[in-house]
Amino acid sequence: MVVLSQPALxxxxxxxxxxxxxxxSGIPVVDLTDPDAKTHIVKxxxxxxxFKLVNHGVPLEFMANLENETLRFFKKPQSDKxxxxxxxxxxxxxxxxxxxxxxxxxxxxLLNTNPDVISPKSQFIFRESPxxxxxxxxxxxxxxxxxxxxxxxxxxxxxxxxxxxALSRLLKDEKSDSCFRLNHYPPCxxxxxxxxxxxxxxxxxxxxxxxxxxxxxxxSGLQICLTDGTWVSVPPDQTSFFINVxxxxxxxTNGRFKSVKHRVLADPTKSRLSMIYFGGAPxxxxxxxxxxxxxxxEESFYKEFTWWEYKKAAYASRLADNRLAPFEKxxxx
Numbered sequence: 001m002v003v004l005s006q007p008a009l010x011x012x013x014x015x016x017x018x019x020x021x022x023x024x025s026g027i028p029v030v031d032l033t034d035p036d037a038k039t040h041i042v043k044x045x046x047x048x049x050x051f052k053l054v055n056h057g058v059p060l061e062f063m064a065n066l067e068n069e070t071l072r073f074f075k076k077p078q079s080d081k082x083x084x085x086x087x088x089x090x091x092x093x094x095x096x097x098x099x100x101x102x103x104x105x106x107x108x109x110l111l112n113t114n115p116d117v118i119s120p121k122s123q124f125i126f127r128e129s130p131x132x133x134x135x136x137x138x139x140x141x142x143x144x145x146x147x148x149x150x151x152x153x154x155x156x157x158x159x160x161x162x163x164x165x166a167l168s169r170l171l172k173d174e175k176s177d178s179c180f181r182l183n184h185y186p187p188c189x190x191x192x193x194x195x196x197x198x199x200x201x202x203x204x205x206x207x208x209x210x211x212x213x214x215x216x217x218x219x220s221g222l223q224i225c226l227t228d229g230t231w232v233s234v235p236p237d238q239t240s241f242f243i244n245v246x247x248x249x250x251x252x253t254n255g256r257f258k259s260v261k262h263r264v265l266a267d268p269t270k271s272r273l274s275m276i277y278f279g280g281a282p283x284x285x286x287x288x289x290x291x292x293x294x295x296x297x298e299e300s301f302y303k304e305f306t307w308w309e310y311k312k313a314a315y316a317s318r319l320a321d322n323r324l325a326p327f328e329k330x331x332x333x
Contacts (some may be wrong), residue, residue: 015105017197018265021223024232027269030243031055032150037195039160041151045253049245050224053151056241059145063215063238065136067273074107074184081107085127090179094124097202105199109182110188113141113277114174120301122135123293141180144277145171148213151243152279159253162292167218167252170210170333173220175282177307178209185221185264201272206259208314208323209280210252212244219272222311246312247324248281251302254289285306304329 002258028044028051030037044051071080084092086112094107094167109125126134151166161167171178185201200220215238216222222242234242247259281287288304305327314323 001317002054016200016203018223018231018263020265021233023220023233023235025235026232027052027234031072031145032154041155041241042158044243045155045257046247047132048224048226049250049258051243052237052263053241053243054239056147058241059142059285060239062136062140062143064274065132067217068102069133069136070109070182070184070273070275073109083108085103091115096318098315100318102203102317103246104203104264105188105201106264107184107186111137111180111182113145113177113178113180114120128307135209137180140275141277144213145239148211148277152211159256159293161290166290166292167210167249170281170285171279172281173285175284177280177283178180179278179280181276181278182276183264183272183274184274185219185266185274187269187271188266198268201266202266204261205319205324206261207244207278208248208310209246209278209299210248211279213277213279214242214244214274215240215276216242216272216274217268219263219270221267221272222274223263225264227258231263246278247314248287248307250324251287251327252290253293254298254302257294278318280311281307284309299329301329303329 006031017033019216028040030040030044030049031054033055034040037147043050081092081094087093090112092107092109097104097105097106097208149168149172152171153164156164156166156168170176183202188199216236218236218238220233220236222236224229224234225231244262245259246256250259264274265270283306285305285307286304287310288302289300302324310327313326317323
């Protein structure tokens with residue numbers, strides 16, 4: 001049994017703990033090369049808001065190269081990493097998640113996915129790192145975007161939406177407000193003293209964008225909340241991607257898809273590295289249920305808003321808040 005020292009207690013007192021859960025064997029798996037992929041994608045998004053994607057076409061070499069370069073950054077002395085922060089929102093951050101008091105056992109890099117709009121913090125990160133860091137980030141994101149467009153177009157087909165690019169066009173738009181996050185959860189041996197509980201690396205939340213595409217190393221820690229409120233642990237698979245339905249997609253499908261609540265627990269002995277692409281609409285894009293998806297007489301559950309309005313409200317909230325609640329229509333509307 002490890003006994004926590006007083007400095008360690010002071011270090012963790014703001015962090016929440018959760019009990020680890022058994023690995024869940026029921027995560028939907030979608031093969032992107034399957035002729036019926038569109039059907040499986042829609043079913044997974046209806047039932048879970050989440051699925052694992054295999055045979056995705058992103059070269060494993062791109063994934064391995066990015067992991068190696070990212071770990072090289074996170075292994076730097078803390079003073080070097082801090083020079084790439086604080087996040088504005090891009091750049092390096094540690095422990096603090098957003099401006100509203102949320103904390104976690106995590107350090108991260110947040111990057112813009114538009115190669116023509118590199119933030120000053122991102123420029124510093126790439127300048128201070130080996131030259132190929134920027135190269136591997138950009139080649140990975142290019143491949144990831146193409147895969148994501150295909151997923152969204154299959155999704156639209158599966159939903160019976162007339163316009164196949166009704167979703168993907170928002171991410172393809174040159175003004176798409178998308179970003180890329182690299183999360184590192186260092187091992188934390190002291191948590192073995194917390195009665196079998198693990199520190200929360202990243203607290204429970206839904207993603208506000210249209211879609212999130214996650215790839216991690218072989219360390220577990222990701223948990224999702226099922227529709228009955230049960231939390232389950234997702235088996236790691238470093239060769240595959242995990243797709244999350246975001247709040248914006250929930251609105252665009254008028255609740256047919258539900259944005260999945262998820263969190264990450266820290267591991268006592270192994271570090272976890274995750275790479276997440278958040279696909280967002282242009283800031284001025286008006287978000288509402290897609291007309292071609294609505295049945296005759298079907299009412300929208302949500303007020304129309306722009307992505308900027310929702311993003312501003314989402315980032316003014318706490319992680320665990322129901323961010324869509326202020327945008328839901330009431331009976332009086």
